[in-house]
Amino acid sequence: MKDLRPKDISELFSGQTEKTTLRFITCGSVDDGKSTLIGRLLHESKQIFDDQMTALESESRLYGTQGEKLDFALLVDGLQAEREQGITIDVAYRFFATDKRRFIVADTPGHEQYTRNMATGASTAELAVLLVDARKGVLTQTRRHARIVAMMGIRQVALAVNKMDMVNFDEAVFNRIVEDFRQFAVPFEFARVQSIPLSALDGDNVSSPGNRMAWYEGPTLLDYLETVETHVGKTSAPFRMPVQWVNRPNPDFRGFCGRIAQGAIWPGSAVKVLPSGVHSKVKEIVAWEGNRERAETGESVTLTLEDEVGVSRGDVIVSLDDPPQVADQFEATVLWMSEHPLVPGRLYLLKIHNREVTASVTEIKYKVDVNNGAHLAIKTLAANEIAVVNLSFNQPVVFEPYSANRTLGGFILIDKLSFETVGAGMIIFALRRASNIHWQALEINKETRSALKRQKPYCIWFTGLSGSGKSTIANLLEKRLHADGRHTYILDGDNVRHGLNRDLGFTEVDRVENIRRVAEVAKLMVDAGLITLVSFISPFTDERRMARGLFEPGEFIEVFVDSPLEECERRDTKGLYAKARKGELKNFTGIDSAYEAPEAPEAHLRTKHESPDVCVERILQLIKPSE
Amino acid sequence: MNFNQLEAESIEIIREAYANAANPVMLYSIGKDSSVMLHLARKAFFPAIPPFPLLHVDTTWKFLEMYAHRDRMVAETGMKLITYTNQDGVAAGVNPFTHGSTYYTDVMKTEALKKPLDMYGFDVIFGGARRDEEKSRAKERIFSYRAPGHRWDPKVQRPELWSLYNTRIKKGETIRVFPLSNWTELDIWLYIYHEKIPIVPLYFAKERPVVRRGDAWIMVDDDRLPLEPGETPEIRMVRFRTLGCYPLTGAVESSSGTLEEIIAETFSARTSERQGRLIDSDQAASMEKKKAEGYF
Numbered sequence: 001m002k003d004l005r006p007k008d009i010s011e012l013f014s015g016q017t018e019k020t021t022l023r024f025i026t027c028g029s030v031d032d033g034k035s036t037l038i039g040r041l042l043h044e045s046k047q048i049f050d051d052q053m054t055a056l057e058s059e060s061r062l063y064g065t066q067g068e069k070l071d072f073a074l075l076v077d078g079l080q081a082e083r084e085q086g087i088t089i090d091v092a093y094r095f096f097a098t099d100k101r102r103f104i105v106a107d108t109p110g111h112e113q114y115t116r117n118m119a120t121g122a123s124t125a126e127l128a129v130l131l132v133d134a135r136k137g138v139l140t141q142t143r144r145h146a147r148i149v150a151m152m153g154i155r156q157v158a159l160a161v162n163k164m165d166m167v168n169f170d171e172a173v174f175n176r177i178v179e180d181f182r183q184f185a186v187p188f189e190f191a192r193v194q195s196i197p198l199s200a201l202d203g204d205n206v207s208s209p210g211n212r213m214a215w216y217e218g219p220t221l222l223d224y225l226e227t228v229e230t231h232v233g234k235t236s237a238p239f240r241m242p243v244q245w246v247n248r249p250n251p252d253f254r255g256f257c258g259r260i261a262q263g264a265i266w267p268g269s270a271v272k273v274l275p276s277g278v279h280s281k282v283k284e285i286v287a288w289e290g291n292r293e294r295a296e297t298g299e300s301v302t303l304t305l306e307d308e309v310g311v312s313r314g315d316v317i318v319s320l321d322d323p324p325q326v327a328d329q330f331e332a333t334v335l336w337m338s339e340h341p342l343v344p345g346r347l348y349l350l351k352i353h354n355r356e357v358t359a360s361v362t363e364i365k366y367k368v369d370v371n372n373g374a375h376l377a378i379k380t381l382a383a384n385e386i387a388v389v390n391l392s393f394n395q396p397v398v399f400e401p402y403s404a405n406r407t408l409g410g411f412i413l414i415d416k417l418s419f420e421t422v423g424a425g426m427i428i429f430a431l432r433r434a435s436n437i438h439w440q441a442l443e444i445n446k447e448t449r450s451a452l453k454r455q456k457p458y459c460i461w462f463t464g465l466s467g468s469g470k471s472t473i474a475n476l477l478e479k480r481l482h483a484d485g486r487h488t489y490i491l492d493g494d495n496v497r498h499g500l501n502r503d504l505g506f507t508e509v510d511r512v513e514n515i516r517r518v519a520e521v522a523k524l525m526v527d528a529g530l531i532t533l534v535s536f537i538s539p540f541t542d543e544r545r546m547a548r549g550l551f552e553p554g555e556f557i558e559v560f561v562d563s564p565l566e567e568c569e570r571r572d573t574k575g576l577y578a579k580a581r582k583g584e585l586k587n588f589t590g591i592d593s594a595y596e597a598p599e600a601p602e603a604h605l606r607t608k609h610e611s612p613d614v615c616v617e618r619i620l621q622l623i624k625p626s627e
Numbered sequence: 628m629n630f631n632q633l634e635a636e637s638i639e640i641i642r643e644a645y646a647n648a649a650n651p652v653m654l655y656s657i658g659k660d661s662s663v664m665l666h667l668a669r670k671a672f673f674p675a676i677p678p679f680p681l682l683h684v685d686t687t688w689k690f691l692e693m694y695a696h697r698d699r700m701v702a703e704t705g706m707k708l709i710t711y712t713n714q715d716g717v718a719a720g721v722n723p724f725t726h727g728s729t730y731y732t733d734v735m736k737t738e739a740l741k742k743p744l745d746m747y748g749f750d751v752i753f754g755g756a757r758r759d760e761e762k763s764r765a766k767e768r769i770f771s772y773r774a775p776g777h778r779w780d781p782k783v784q785r786p787e788l789w790s791l792y793n794t795r796i797k798k799g800e801t802i803r804v805f806p807l808s809n810w811t812e813l814d815i816w817l818y819i820y821h822e823k824i825p826i827v828p829l830y831f832a833k834e835r836p837v838v839r840r841g842d843a844w845i846m847v848d849d850d851r852l853p854l855e856p857g858e859t860p861e862i863r864m865v866r867f868r869t870l871g872c873y874p875l876t877g878a879v880e881s882s883s884g885t886l887e888e889i890i891a892e893t894f895s896a897r898t899s900e901r902q903g904r905l906i907d908s909d910q911a912a913s914m915e916k917k918k919a920e921g922y923f
Contacts, residue, residue: 249675419795
C-alpha cells in the first residue's frame with residue numbers, strides 16, 4: 001500500500017464512505033486450509049502489520065504445521081487452546097479491505113460438533129466460501145456446510161477448491177469436484193455458485209492468478225469477493241421497523257427508536273403500528289446532525305409520529321399499505337445449541353426482533369440429518385441437531401418468513417432458568433391463518449379481551465349436593481387450567497355468602513336471589529374473558545336455566561357433581577348434615593329441601609366411582625381449544 | 628454506506644443494551660475509541676442525554692492532557708462521571724516501575740475495574756474494545772457474558788446470531804457490551820475526521836520530552852518518572868497511536884500534526900497500534916489471560 005499525502009485524505013475518505021461492506025463466512029475444516037486461506041487474504045490485502053508478522057514467524061516455529069513455511073492459520077486461531085490443538089473452536093471475525101470493498105469474515109469451525117458455531121457465523125453473512133480439499137473432493141462435511149449455509153439464508157457461494165498444488169493443478173480434478181457439487185447442491189437454490197481452483201498456501205488464484213493454472217479463466221477469489229452482487233432491492237420492500245426503545249426525555253417528545261429492517265421512510269409516510277393496528281404518519285426523522293429527509297434499510301433512526309399513539313418496545317412500525325403478518329403459531333426450522341435437549345411442551349423464552357415471548361415446541365415434525373438431508377422421526381432434539389417444528393407463542397408477534405427477511409423471521413430460544421441461549425430458529429410460515437386478519441384498532445369487547453388472554457371464556461357451573469365434591473373438583477380444575485396459562489376465577493358458594501350475598505339467608509327466595517347474583521357476576525367475568533368456575537349447590541332447575549340464559553350458546557357448561565346423599569352425609573366434611581339432622585339447620589338441601597337433579601348437564605360426574613382427576617379430565621375435554 | 632452501516636450497528640447495540648439493562652455504565656478511558664463510543668451514545672439517545680454514567684478507572688498515572696480532556700467532555704455531554712482509583716493499590720505504593728507492568732495492571736486496572744462495578748452494582752458495562760485489535764478479541768462476543776467475579780470463559784460464550792442479543796442474566800452476573808466490535812483502527816480515525824469528534828491532543832505530533840526505553844519513546848509527563856542512570860529527557864517530535872498510563876505507553880516519532888496526516892500515517896502503517904502498549908508483549912496469549920481475569 002502506497003504512502004498517502006494529506007491532500008489524498010478527502011479522496012480517501014469519500015472512497016471509504018462509498019465502499020460497501022461484504023460479510024462472508026468461510027466453511028471447511030482445518031485440513032482444508034481454511035484458516036490458511038484467511039491468513040493469506042489478510043496478508044495479501046496488506047492487513048498484517050510488521051510486528052504481527054514477527055510474532056507469526058516465531059509462533060510458526062513453535063506451533064506451525066507447515067514446516068519451514070509461514071503458518072498463516074496462526075494469524076487467525078486466537079485462543080490458546082486453538083493454537084495448541086491446531087483447530088478452530090469458536091467464531092472469529094476478521095477484517096480487511098481492498099480499494100473496492102470492506103470485508104468482515106466469520107471464520108468458523110467445520111466439525112459436526114461445531115454446527116452451531118457455523119450457523120452463528122452464517123447468520124450475518126451474505127456469502128459463503130466453501131472450501132474443498134482437491135485431493136478429497138466433495139465430502140460429507142462439504143454437504144453439511146452447504147446445507148447449513150443454505151438453511152441460514154445464504155444465496156451466494158464460492159466453491160474454493162484448495163490445495164490444487166497437491167494434485168498437480170489438474171483441471172480434470174477440479175472439473176469433477178465442480179460437477180459433483182453442482183449436482184448435489186440443486187435443492188439448495190443458491191443464486192450462484194462460483195467455483196475457483198486455488199492454493200491458499202502458495203497464493204495461486206487468491207488475489208493473483210499465478211501461472212500454474214492457465215486453463216482457469218474465471219476470477220481470483222479476491223476479484224470475485226470484490227465484485228459479487230449481494231442483496232439488492234431491499235429498499236423497495238415495504239417499510240418495517242421493530243421498535244427498540246421509546247425515547248422520552250421530556251413530556252413533549254416521544255421518539256421511536258429502531259433499526260429499519262426493510263424499506264424506506266420519510267416525513268409524511270403513512271404507517272401503522274402492529275400488533276395494535278393504530279395508524280399515523282411519520283412527522284420527523286430526528287437525528288443528531290439535523291432532521292433527515294429520508295431513511296432506509298439498515299439505518300438506526302428515531303421517528304416521531306403525527307398522532308399520540310401508544311407504541312412500545314417490541315411493536316413494529318410498518319407501511320400502512322403493505323403490513324406484515326401477525327401470528328402466534330408457526331412452523332419453523334430450529335437449530336439446537338444446548339447440551340440439554342429440546343423437549344416439546346417445555347416453555348422457553350423466545351426473542352424475535354425486539355419482542356420477547358414465552359414459547360413452546362408443540363411438535364417436532366422431523367429432524368434433518370445435516371449430512372444428507374434425510375428426515376428422521378425423533379422425540380427430543382440434541383445439541384447441533386436441526387429439526388422442523390411447530391411452535392406456539394404466548395402472544396402474537398409481527399413477523400416475516402425468514403426467507404423474506406432475516407430480521408423479522410429469525411429468533412433465539414433462551415432457557416428460562418439458566419438464561420443460556422439454547423436454540424436458534426427461522427420461521428417458515430404461520431400455522432394459523434392469522435395472516436388474513438389485518439389487525440384493526442377495535443372497540444374493546446369480550447372478543448378482544450379473551451383474545452388477549454388467548455382463550456375462550458366459559459362459565460363452568462358445578463351443581464350438586466353439599467359434600468358431593470364440587471369445590472374439590474373446581475379447585476383441581478382451576479389448578480390445571482392455570483398451569484396451562486389460562487385465566488380463571490372460582491366463585492364458591494361459601495365465599496360469596498361471606499361478602500356479596502351476606503344479606504341473604506336460606507329461604508327459597510333468598511336461594512334464588514343468591515343464584516341470580518352469582519350468575520350475573522359470572523356473566524361479567526366471562527365478559528372480561530375469564531374462565532369462570534361457579535361452585536354452588538344450586539338445587540333448582542329453573543335458576544340453573546336462568547343462569548344458562550345469560551350466556552352465549554356454548555359458553556355455559558353445566559357440571560352435575562353426582563354423589564348419593566348417604567355418601568355425602570357419610571363424608572360430611574363441614575359437619576352440616578349432622579346439624580341439619582339435629583334440626584339446627586333449616587332448609588338444608590337433601591334433608592328438608594329438595595335437590596332437582598339436572599336432566600341434561602354437559603357433564604355428569606359420579607364422584608363415588610370417578611376420582612377427582614378423572615372428573616377434571618372430562619371437563620378439560622369439553623373446553624379443549626379447537627385446533 | 629460504509630459508515631452508515633457501522634454507525635447504525637453500533638447505535639443498535641447501544642440502544643439494545645440500554646433497553647435491557649437495570650443499571651448500565653459506560654467505561655470511559657478517554658482514548659480515541661472511547662471518544663467514538665461516547666459520540667455514538669450521544670447520537671443513539673439524541674435528543675436525550677445518554678441515560679447512564681461514565682466510569683473512568685483512574686490509575687493516577689494517566690497523561691495530564693487526558694484528565695483535562697475527560698473533564699471537558701463531561702461538561703460538554705452533561706453526563707455523570709464516576710472516577711475510581713484502587714486506593715489499596717495507592718496505599719501500597721503500587722506503580723508501573725517497581726512492581727512490573729503485569730502486577731501493576733492487575734492491581735490498578737483489572738482490580739480497579741472490578742471493584743467499582745461491584746460497588747455500584749452495574750449489570751451492563753459498555754467498553755470500546757474492537758475485534759481487530761488482537762486475536763483473542765476477534766473471538767469476543769458483542770454482548771459478552773461474565774460470570775460472577777467478572778470472569779470471562781471463552782469456552783462458554785453465548786452463541787450470538789443475527790442481531791439478537793441474549794441479555795438475560797442472574798444476580799451477580801454481568802454483560803460487557805462492545806459497540807465498536809466491528810470497527811477497525813482506520814474506521815475509527817475516518818469517523819473522528821468525518822464527525823469532528825474531539826480527541827486528546829496527544830494523538831497529534833508535537834515536540835515532547837521523551838526518553839528511549841527499549842523500542843519505545845516514553846514521555847516524561849510529570850516528575851514521577853524515575854530516570855535511569857545516564858538517561859536524560861530529550862525533545863522529540865512524537866505522537867501516540869494509543870493512550871494509557873504514560874509510563875507504559877510508547878510514543879512514535881511522527882510529524883503528523885493534523886487528523887489528515889494521522890489518517891495517512893495510519894493507512895500506511897507497518898506496525899499495529901497495540902505495539903505501543905507495553906503490557907501486551909509479555910506473552911502471546913496475554914490478552915486472553917487478562918480478559919479471563921476480568922480485564923476489558
